[in-house]
Amino acid sequence: MYKNILQNIENVAVWPVISFVIFFLFFVLLLWWVITADKKYVDEMGQLPLNDDATPNLTDTNSHLL
Numbered sequence: 411m412y413k414n415i416l417q418n419i420e421n422v423a424v425w426p427v428i429s430f431v432i433f434f435l436f437f438v439l440l441l442w443w444v445i446t447a448d449k450k451y452v453d454e455m456g457q458l459p460l461n462d463d464a465t466p467n468l469t470d471t472n473s474h475l476l
Contacts, residue, residue: 416422
């Protein structure tokens with residue numbers, strides 16, 4: 411009974427393709443962000459948990475993130 415549920419849905423083969431495309435685009439965009447990210451910003455965010463300051467010392471280019 412349960413084996414035939416997906417076979418009865420029209421165009422069921424398109425959903426795995428859509429899922430793969432979304433998955434692939436997410437990781438391509440994430441890779442692009444990692445490669446093009448400002449290294450100074452990444453270093454500041456990496457040191458943030460180690461700082462004793464309550465507020466981060468962000469540069470003017472990243473002040474929109476506050």
